[in-house]
Amino acid sequence: MSPLLIVEDSDEDYEVLCWALHKTGFTHPIIRAACAEEALSRLFPGLPQLGGIDESPCMVLLDFNLPGINGLQMLKEIRQTKPLLAIPIVVMSTSNNPLDVEACYRFGAAGYILKPFKLEEYLEKIRGLEDYWFNTALLPECAGGGD
Amino acid sequence: MPEAPIPSTATNREAILVTANNVDLSSCDREQVHLVGAIQPHGALLVLQEPALRIVQASTNTADFLGIPCEQLVGQCLDGLLGDENSAAMRVQLLEKKLTGVLSHLISVPCPLHREGVLHISGNRIDGLLLLEFERTTSTVEMNHAYGYCSRLQDTIQQLYGGTGLLSFLSVAVEQIRILTGFERVMVYRFDRKGSGEVIVEAKDAALEAYLGLHYPASDVPEPARRLFALSPLRHLPNVDYVPVSLFPELSPLADGHPVDLSHSFLRSVSEMYTGYLRNMGVKATLVMPLLKSGTLWGLISCMHHSEPKYLSYEQRFPIELLSRMISLRIGDLENLDNYAYRTRLDQVHNQLISVMGRADTHHEALFGQHINLLNGIDADGAALLEGGKVTLMGITPSEHQVGLLVEWLAQQEADVLATHGLPNDCPAAEDFSEVASGLLAIRVSRTSATWVMWFRAEVLSETHWAGDPNKPVIIDRDGQASRLQPRTSFALWTEAVRGHSQPWQDCEIDYANKLRLSLQDILVERVFQLMRLNTELEFSNQALSSFVYAASHDLKEPLRGIHNYTELLQQEEEGHLSGQGQQWLGTILYLTERMHHFLEALHQYSHIGHTDLDLLTCPINSLVEDIVDMLKKANPDDCITIDIQPAMPIMLCNPTSVKIIFQNLIINAIKYNREAVKTIKIGCHTTNGIAVFFVQDNGIGILPEFYEYIFQPFKRLHGQKEFGGGTGVGLAITHKAVTRQGGRIWVESALGKGSTFYFTLTPERADETG
Numbered sequence: 001m002s003p004l005l006i007v008e009d010s011d012e013d014y015e016v017l018c019w020a021l022h023k024t025g026f027t028h029p030i031i032r033a034a035c036a037e038e039a040l041s042r043l044f045p046g047l048p049q050l051g052g053i054d055e056s057p058c059m060v061l062l063d064f065n066l067p068g069i070n071g072l073q074m075l076k077e078i079r080q081t082k083p084l085l086a087i088p089i090v091v092m093s094t095s096n097n098p099l100d101v102e103a104c105y106r107f108g109a110a111g112y113i114l115k116p117f118k119l120e121e122y123l124e125k126i127r128g129l130e131d132y133w134f135n136t137a138l139l140p141e142c143a144g145g146g147d
Numbered sequence: 148m149p150e151a152p153i154p155s156t157a158t159n160r161e162a163i164l165v166t167a168n169n170v171d172l173s174s175c176d177r178e179q180v181h182l183v184g185a186i187q188p189h190g191a192l193l194v195l196q197e198p199a200l201r202i203v204q205a206s207t208n209t210a211d212f213l214g215i216p217c218e219q220l221v222g223q224c225l226d227g228l229l230g231d232e233n234s235a236a237m238r239v240q241l242l243e244k245k246l247t248g249v250l251s252h253l254i255s256v257p258c259p260l261h262r263e264g265v266l267h268i269s270g271n272r273i274d275g276l277l278l279l280e281f282e283r284t285t286s287t288v289e290m291n292h293a294y295g296y297c298s299r300l301q302d303t304i305q306q307l308y309g310g311t312g313l314l315s316f317l318s319v320a321v322e323q324i325r326i327l328t329g330f331e332r333v334m335v336y337r338f339d340r341k342g343s344g345e346v347i348v349e350a351k352d353a354a355l356e357a358y359l360g361l362h363y364p365a366s367d368v369p370e371p372a373r374r375l376f377a378l379s380p381l382r383h384l385p386n387v388d389y390v391p392v393s394l395f396p397e398l399s400p401l402a403d404g405h406p407v408d409l410s411h412s413f414l415r416s417v418s419e420m421y422t423g424y425l426r427n428m429g430v431k432a433t434l435v436m437p438l439l440k441s442g443t444l445w446g447l448i449s450c451m452h453h454s455e456p457k458y459l460s461y462e463q464r465f466p467i468e469l470l471s472r473m474i475s476l477r478i479g480d481l482e483n484l485d486n487y488a489y490r491t492r493l494d495q496v497h498n499q500l501i502s503v504m505g506r507a508d509t510h511h512e513a514l515f516g517q518h519i520n521l522l523n524g525i526d527a528d529g530a531a532l533l534e535g536g537k538v539t540l541m542g543i544t545p546s547e548h549q550v551g552l553l554v555e556w557l558a559q560q561e562a563d564v565l566a567t568h569g570l571p572n573d574c575p576a577a578e579d580f581s582e583v584a585s586g587l588l589a590i591r592v593s594r595t596s597a598t599w600v601m602w603f604r605a606e607v608l609s610e611t612h613w614a615g616d617p618n619k620p621v622i623i624d625r626d627g628q629a630s631r632l633q634p635r636t637s638f639a640l641w642t643e644a645v646r647g648h649s650q651p652w653q654d655c656e657i658d659y660a661n662k663l664r665l666s667l668q669d670i671l672v673e674r675v676f677q678l679m680r681l682n683t684e685l686e687f688s689n690q691a692l693s694s695f696v697y698a699a700s701h702d703l704k705e706p707l708r709g710i711h712n713y714t715e716l717l718q719q720e721e722e723g724h725l726s727g728q729g730q731q732w733l734g735t736i737l738y739l740t741e742r743m744h745h746f747l748e749a750l751h752q753y754s755h756i757g758h759t760d761l762d763l764l765t766c767p768i769n770s771l772v773e774d775i776v777d778m779l780k781k782a783n784p785d786d787c788i789t790i791d792i793q794p795a796m797p798i799m800l801c802n803p804t805s806v807k808i809i810f811q812n813l814i815i816n817a818i819k820y821n822r823e824a825v826k827t828i829k830i831g832c833h834t835t836n837g838i839a840v841f842f843v844q845d846n847g848i849g850i851l852p853e854f855y856e857y858i859f860q861p862f863k864r865l866h867g868q869k870e871f872g873g874g875t876g877v878g879l880a881i882t883h884k885a886v887t888r889q890g891g892r893i894w895v896e897s898a899l900g901k902g903s904t905f906y907f908t909l910t911p912e913r914a915d916e917t918g
Contacts, residue, residue: 012709019716065705094704097755098804117708117744119715 002058002139003029007039007074008092009066013115017061017092020119020126028134031057036069040077043084057087058139062109064093064100072100075107086140090129184398184406185391185416187384189458190282192414193220194399194407197241197277200225200234203400204407206414208392212266212281214259217395225279229256237268246272248378250280250411252461261285267461271411276399278407280414284460292463299327300466304473313481314348320474321350321448328459328467330434330450334358337438337446339651341365342373344446355453362611367424368447377444378410381468382435384417386456387425391416432457434464436471440478448474486655489526493659496524501666510592510667511539514600525656527602529583534598544603545580552576553587554599563591564661568604571647578647582606586649588656590664593671600663604649611645693757700751704744711740746862749877753861756884761802768796768841771803772830775811783818786826790814793831797839801909805885809893810843812882813905817845819871842906849899859883859893882907 004026008014014032021030033039043056064071071091078084088110093100101112113129116122133139186192191212194204201224205217213220213228226234233256240253250271258264264285271278284290303323307316321333334349342365349359368376376382399407409415425433434450448471459467483490499519507513514521514532521530522542529544533554538547545553556574557565568586571578577587586604717725718733725733769792776790799806810830817828829844850858850865857863861880886893890911897903 010705010709012713016709016712016716094701094708115708117711117741119712119719122712 001028002056003031005031005033005039005042005057005060007033007036007060007066007071008063009034010063013063016119016122017126020123021130023123024127024130026126026130026134028058036066036071036074036077039074040069043078043087044081059133060087060089062089062091064091064095064104072103072107075104075109079108088133088139090133184409185393186409186412186414187386187389187416188392189383189385189389190280190414191392192281192394192412193225193279194394195225195277195279197272197275200238200277202228203276204394204396206392207395212260212283221395241270241277244270246270246277248273248411250379250413253279258283258285263287265290269413273408273411274399276407278409278412280412282414282461284462289460290462294462296327296463297466300470303327303470307474312485313478316477316481317348317474318350320470321348324448324450324467324470325350327470328434328450328463330432330452330457331355331454332358332451334449334451335438335446336363336449338368338373338444342368342370344368347446372421373444375410376435376437376447377439379413380436380472381413381464382433383413383459383464384422384425384433385458387422387431387433388456389422429453431455434459434467436468437475438471438478439475440482445475445478482654486653489653490655490658492524493655497659497663497666499523500663501670504667504670510534510598510600511537515539515541521600521602525602525659526604526650527586527588528605529603531601531603532599533601534592535596542603543583543605545577545584549576549580549584550601553584553601554597557589557591557599558597564657564664565589566652566657566660568649568651569647570649581647584649585647586652588652588660590660590667592664592667600660600667602660604652606647607649608646693754696750696754700747700754704747704751707740707744707747711737711744714740746875749875749881750861753877753881753884756805756808756881756888761805761888763800764803765798765800766803766806767798768806768832769794771806772796772810775807775814776830779811779814779818786818787824788818788826788828790828790830793829796832796841799839799909801889805889806909808885809882809907812878813843816878817843817847817903819874820866821845821847823847836912838908838910838912840906840908842904844902844904846902849901850895850897850903851899852897855895855897858895 004021006014006017008017018030031042033042039060039062043060062071062074066074069077071093075089075091078087078089085108089108090111090113091104091109092113092115093104094115095101096114104112111129113125116125186206188208188211191209192204192206193202193209195201196203202220202222205220207217209215209217209220215228220228225237228234229237233254236254244251244253248271250269252267252269255265255267258266261283264283267282267284269280269282303326306319306323309319317335321335324330325333332349332351332355334346334351336344337347338344344363344365344367346358346361346363349357351357394407397406399405425431430451430453432452432455436448437444438446438448496519500513500521500523503516503519504510504513510532511534514530520541521532527542529540529542531541531544531550532539533550538550540547540550544550553574553576556576566588567573570585570587571581574587577584583605584603585606586602588602588604590600592598592600714733714736718730718737722730772792776792780788780790814828814830818826823846827846830842831844832839832841834840854865858865858879859882862876863880864874864876883893886907886909889909891908892912893905893907895903895905
């Protein structure tokens with residue numbers, strides 16, 4: 001199974017997200033990048049693989065507020081790299097600013113989820129995410145593997 | 148006394164009384180005194196053509212002075228008349244002296260008709276002609292008398308040094324001139340700003356009636372006469388009943404057929420009006436010298452002889468002329484000296500006011516202090532400041548409203564410094580308050596903001612003693628074909644009660660006011676620069692603060708969410724390990740983190756409004772409001788809400804996000820703060836002064852008037868945390884910010900228990916229409 005790449009700088013957020021994913025029975029392997037730079041190096045072919053997982057991710061969950069290159073800039077980078085366009089990227093953010101939402105979609109985000117404050121809502125959103133992307137939709141098999 | 152007066156009063160023929168107001172006195176002013184073409188008989192005149200010195204005109208009395216009749220002289224050259232030696236001396240003088248506009252003594256030669264006598268020849272040039280005047284001193288006795296005179300002058304000057312102020316100086320001067328000349332009356336006559344004059348010092352024979360303190364209307368010394376006085380250092384009329392001596396030929400052959408211009412001529416015949424005037428006053432001879440201050444006519448030294456004609460010879464006149472020039476030179480200094488202490492005091496006050504002004508925030512604060520204020524030092528009864536449409540008064544002044552009227556009048560004046568001691572006369576609106584403000588000294592500090600500083604002087608009911616009725620200075624006699632001015636015959640004391648006048652403002656007071664104006668302007672300019680600097684700094688720090696709040700409110704949400712998440716995890720995953728109390732405390736932590744989350748959310752939203760650019764789009768307000776209402780109705784499905792939206796609200800150029808926030812917050816509040824079974828909300832718009840005013844009206848709980856402003860401040864709530872569904876208290880603050888950011892205004896009208904109506908505009912109103 002292709003892994004899910006989570007780009008999240010906050011350890012706590014990452015832990016809660018993983019907790020929610022397991023709680024809802026998510027079975028795909030999960031790899032984490034703590035910053036955009038790390039995520040990009042994983043996604044770009046030809047760069048040394050990190051974390052011991054050879055396969056390209058089938059999907060990316062991207063935190064919007066990241067140190068250094070932020071989520072939006074990362075989307076822009078990916079947009080310029082044709083093979084990577086195939087990987088759906090869902091942005092997770094605390095910002096409900098319509099401008100932020102619009103910008104993410106414009107730069108190729110496949111979805112935009114507001115990080116909820118309550119755990120219950122969190123679980124509900126993760127369940128919905130899984131339902132759609134992993135049970136309903138079909139994800140690309142081997143994205144990032146070159147032309 | 149004046150020359151060429153415009154005389155007045157009764158004649159027994161059919162006469163029309165005219166006053167300065169209903170006759171064009173300029174016709175009299177235009178009387179061309181200098182072109183009369185005749186001279187007085189105490190000398191002879193020759194008009195010559197240079198360089199040949201050929202005589203082209205001669206007075207008809209040359210036989211009396213030169214022994215040759217005028218007819219024989221015309222056409223001759225001067226050389227033949229004076230002899231070689233004298234004419235050579237004369238030519239040297241003519242080469243050396245410019246003689247333009249100034250009569251100057253050239254040479255003295257033996258008198259051809261009196262063995263011991265001397266002939267004095269003076270000359271001046273005008274219109275390319277040389278005018279020579281001949282006067283004689285007939286005997287050595289007369290000459291010795293004149294020399295004695297010069298030695299007396301020494302004593303006179305000694306006396307003059309004793310004078311301490313202007314008036315005492317002039318008193319000594321007139322007394323000395325009386326002694327020197329033997330004139331029965333010598334006085335100084337001073338002109339005021341409007342040309343009328345007053346006798347300020349007088350020396351006279353005891354038997355004569357005093358003229359001291361009398362005023363003479365401006366028309367007594369009309370403009371042409373004043374001009375001539377300023378030109379000639381001395382005018383002499385030895386005999387008021389003289390027979391004028393004409394010239395031969397009458398018209399100048401070389402001056403385009405005009406009479407030769409005798410402006411600068413000492414012998415020039417005077418106006419009949421003047422001699423008539425003097426005769427009516429009982430004067431037989433006069434000697435008049437101008438007093439000039441900084442080149443302008445300040446007054447006259449006027450000598451009169453009442454008992455008989457009186458002639459002063461050239462030798463006698465000369466020292467008197469010098470004396471009068473010396474007096475002129477001292478006037479300015481002495482006037483300043485009189486005011487020295489006052490001037491110094493005003494300077495001090497100026498410096499004090501300016502130093503306070505430097506520290507004070509407003510003109511008002513600086514100029515109306517308890518110890519240092521506008522009324523310090525200056526001799527005024529009241530003061531006022533008009534700034535920003537606001538009037539501040541001090542001392543005895545007109546009312547605020549009256550000062551307002553005054554300012555309307557001031558605004559029409561060109562001058563930045565205005566001084567009047569007859570305000571009701573200048574500004575008709577001031578008649579109503581002439582008692583407190585007949586005198587006004589005003590300075591315009593700023594044209595753009597119409598800032599004025601004013602001092603007032605109360606009315607002084609005084610009496611002016613006129614030499615004859617000043618309201619009837621002129622009589623036009625219509626007896627003949629042409630109107631003819633008659634010299635006035637009455638100089639009887641005419642006392643006028645003067646109303647609408649204050650003590651006049653002195654030069655040093657006007658100087659002080661102007662100095663204060665310039666200093667205040669300097670400070671104002673400095674303030675503007677300071678303010679600009681502060682504004683830039685403030686804007687910068689405001690922006691920094693707003694950015695900080697925006698970022699902080701967002702960043703604080705992150706860890707808070709973490710705390711909340713982990714507390715929930717604890718509650719869910721470790722449920723079995725916690726006591727009931729522990730579970731309850733976790734519940735409280737969750738409740739508090741949630742509340743904090745709402746606050747941060749609200750703060751973030753509030754700062755967000757000031758943080759984003761405002762894109763203006765054309766939005767139909769109706770569809771925007773309908774969207775919000777639909778959404779809110781769905782969010783509150785249990786409430787019975789009637790929302791009435793006015794069908795045709797305008798399409799506005801505005802920022803739709805902001806307008807949405809405004810309507811949303813107002814409608815949410817209308818639903819929230821409402822206990823009625825049926826919550827009725829009306830949304831609409833009306834136009835006031837061409838500006839769309841939107842409103843959201845409810846039948847809710849209402850707001851007390853004292854909270855009308857309070858509710859728009861951030862984090863201000865009128866109700867407890869648990870009432871009306873709680874809330875952060877930022878909703879109306881956000882609304883307020885969203886409105887004002889678009890240049891609009893928001894306000895509320897409410898009745899407790901009946902409901903509230905919130906009004907707002909989305910465009911700037913004109914300044915004069917805002918409350």
